[in-house]
Amino acid sequence: MSQPIRDKARELLQTRKVDCVIGYERATDGITARPLFVYDVKDVDRLIFDRTCVHNLSRYLRDRRDRMTAIVAKPCDARGINMLLNEHQLDRQKLFIIGVVCHGVDERCWGQTDTRQQARCQWCRQHVPPVYDFLVGEKPAGEPPSAGFPDIEEFEKKSPAERRAFWEEQYRACIRCNACRHSCPGCYCQECFAENLDPTWIGIRIAPAESQIWNLVRAFHLSGRCVDCGACEQACPVNIPLMLLNRKLQKDGIEFFGFEPGLSAEAVPPFATFRKDERPGGEG
Amino acid sequence: MLFFSEKSLTAWLNHLMLDRTVLAPVRGTNDLVYFQSITNSEAIFIKSQNAALSPKDWFFPRSETIMSFITKDGKTQIIPATMEKDAVIFGIRPCDARAISLIDRPFLAEPVDALYQERRNRTALVGIACVTVCQECFCTSMGSGPFDPGALDIMLTPVDSGFAVQVVTDKGKKLLEKAIIQDRELTLPKPPEVKPVPSAGVTEAMRRVFNNVYWDRVADRCIHCNICAFVCPCCYCFDVRDYKGKDRIERVRSWESCESALFTRAAGGHNPRPSKGARMRQRFAHKLLYFPEIFGELKCTGCGRCVRNCPVNIDIREIIHDVQKLARE
Numbered sequence: 001m002s003q004p005i006r007d008k009a010r011e012l013l014q015t016r017k018v019d020c021v022i023g024y025e026r027a028t029d030g031i032t033a034r035p036l037f038v039y040d041v042k043d044v045d046r047l048i049f050d051r052t053c054v055h056n057l058s059r060y061l062r063d064r065r066d067r068m069t070a071i072v073a074k075p076c077d078a079r080g081i082n083m084l085l086n087e088h089q090l091d092r093q094k095l096f097i098i099g100v101v102c103h104g105v106d107e108r109c110w111g112q113t114d115t116r117q118q119a120r121c122q123w124c125r126q127h128v129p130p131v132y133d134f135l136v137g138e139k140p141a142g143e144p145p146s147a148g149f150p151d152i153e154e155f156e157k158k159s160p161a162e163r164r165a166f167w168e169e170q171y172r173a174c175i176r177c178n179a180c181r182h183s184c185p186g187c188y189c190q191e192c193f194a195e196n197l198d199p200t201w202i203g204i205r206i207a208p209a210e211s212q213i214w215n216l217v218r219a220f221h222l223s224g225r226c227v228d229c230g231a232c233e234q235a236c237p238v239n240i241p242l243m244l245l246n247r248k249l250q251k252d253g254i255e256f257f258g259f260e261p262g263l264s265a266e267a268v269p270p271f272a273t274f275r276k277d278e279r280p281g282g283e284g
Numbered sequence: 285m286l287f288f289s290e291k292s293l294t295a296w297l298n299h300l301m302l303d304r305t306v307l308a309p310v311r312g313t314n315d316l317v318y319f320q321s322i323t324n325s326e327a328i329f330i331k332s333q334n335a336a337l338s339p340k341d342w343f344f345p346r347s348e349t350i351m352s353f354i355t356k357d358g359k360t361q362i363i364p365a366t367m368e369k370d371a372v373i374f375g376i377r378p379c380d381a382r383a384i385s386l387i388d389r390p391f392l393a394e395p396v397d398a399l400y401q402e403r404r405n406r407t408a409l410v411g412i413a414c415v416t417v418c419q420e421c422f423c424t425s426m427g428s429g430p431f432d433p434g435a436l437d438i439m440l441t442p443v444d445s446g447f448a449v450q451v452v453t454d455k456g457k458k459l460l461e462k463a464i465i466q467d468r469e470l471t472l473p474k475p476p477e478v479k480p481v482p483s484a485g486v487t488e489a490m491r492r493v494f495n496n497v498y499w500d501r502v503a504d505r506c507i508h509c510n511i512c513a514f515v516c517p518c519c520y521c522f523d524v525r526d527y528k529g530k531d532r533i534e535r536v537r538s539w540e541s542c543e544s545a546l547f548t549r550a551a552g553g554h555n556p557r558p559s560k561g562a563r564m565r566q567r568f569a570h571k572l573l574y575f576p577e578i579f580g581e582l583k584c585t586g587c588g589r590c591v592r593n594c595p596v597n598i599d600i601r602e603i604i605h606d607v608q609k610l611a612r613e
Binding site: 027028029032034035036037055060063110111172175176177179181182183195203204205207234235237238239240 | 504593
């Protein structure tokens with residue numbers, strides 16, 4: 001899949017349609033992938049795409065929103081773009097989207113070849129990017145399976161005390177490096193609540209209470225916005241299963257409001273509207 | 285050569301635990317290995333690669349109360365923090381021990397950080413030589429090595445059914461007083477091969493490429509999280525904030541990092557390092573340029589943790605290669 005991406009990138013740079021192409025290249029372990037910013041035609045052959053390309057590149061687009069930019073977008077990245085367009089953070093006219101058909105990506109394990117597919121990918125039905133200007137890869141034949149949340153249903157079976165104990169252990173491991181926030185296309189606040197000084201919602205301590213507030217509020221701020229890309233979980237240096245939190249909120253979003261973020265740039269997200277007839281747990 | 289059988293090592297550790305805090309690598313949450321205070325030597329897990337985080341946390345904790353203020357009957361009392369018991373860190377690797385000797389330079393320079401100094405004086409380092417290395421290790425290029433006892437009090441080298449013991453300091457000698465150690469012929473393993481990086485002359489090269497656009501290009505993909513600084517055994521930047529309680533105020537120090545946008549923002553909003561490139565460069569300039577110019581040593585020990593953990597593969601080995609190459613151009 002890498003060659004058509006390189007050809008398109010070369011054409012876009014040569015014709016000056018864009019001045020930068022954001023994609024992936026091989027990382028220094030020779031196994032995993034890392035984001036690549038191509039400004040010069042001589043670098044286009046470094047571009048790759050395969051199952052190791054796990055980052056959500058749409059998180060870089062706000063840094064370049066006034067310049068013509070092309071981006072390699074698998075469905076997760078494209079959903080990130082739609083979410084950002086929806087929130088008026090990007091100018092579609094300045095974007096060229098090289099969409100890539102995706103059949104799942106792997107866990108990012110530095111230096112290891114025996115990695116597994118990310119769990120969330122097995123329940124994904126978005127193999128074709130919901131938005132693109134040029135598509136790489138074959139569209140899969142037949143209907144995709146319906147979105148399911150067997151992981152969340154399994155976790156919901158635990159008692160509140162068990163769930164609490166599980167998460168308390170996870171939050172104790174958190175070192176508050178903020179990699180979950182910075183890898184996410186949706187976490188773009190000018191001033192994050194975690195750094196707000198007046199009022200101070202959360203202190204600077206790297207301790208269980210602060211970590212718990214951080215992790216919970218981060219997840220809640222992405223409810224109805226998280227595009228299920230798993231970038232936060234892949235970035236976490238202490239392996240906190242963040243997608244378990246994020247996917248619970250996605251499941252609620254679908255059940256309560258019938259809404260899945262990032263599928264369209266025009267749909268009105270649940271938190272951007274108010275209807276008198278809507279009720280928690282009710283229809284629509 | 286001195287020899288510790290596994291049994292007498294366990295007995296010695298159990299003896300140390302009677303009146304000391306003993307920290308050792310333990311398998312923790314999500315199977316990651318961390319240094320933790322142990323009460324039973326069975327919990328020790330040393331047959332793995334180096335721990336996920338170095339024991340830097342013991343000397344320079346992720347968060348600590350450096351003093352408390354209590355107001356009672358109109359008088360304000362200041363209560364400094366102190367350490368309860370002496371401590372031993374067991375199973376520290378040569379690179380992480382060297383990292384602590386590097387943090388000593390700023391923390392023990394005048395004005396001395398009293399809290400750090402107390403912990404340092406009252407803690408002994410019992411290291412274990414690395415008989416295997418990770419692909420991202422480059423300790424030999426950073427003034428250390430898999431068998432380097434330099435920053436330790438006692439060095440243990442794995443041999444058949446036990447460890448060869450090397451007593452490095454008087455503190456180490458004292459610690460071993462009650463230990464059952466034999467003197468016998470031992471064949472030491474060969475130190476493993478470590479892939480070098482061109483670190484010689486990198487300080488001069490950093491100076492030369494300081495204004496190169498290269499830093500902005502690397503910063504393109506940097507997401508400015510704090511992983512590299514927080515997993516680093518020798519990064520030591522912090523923030524201080526007062527926590528107000530009902531009857532007391534605690535002055536808290538927590539890890540911070542030059543990668544975060546707020547780190548250098550001053551009152552009034554001015555930020556001397558406003559761009560991603562400037563912050564990215566700061567991290568490497570501190571390690572490879574400023575610290576060596578002040579203290580004469582590179583502020584990196586080649587443990588490879590930042591390489592392994594960076595979500596976007598900002599690789600200090602590659603940076604050193606690139607900087608050397610750019611400086612020659």
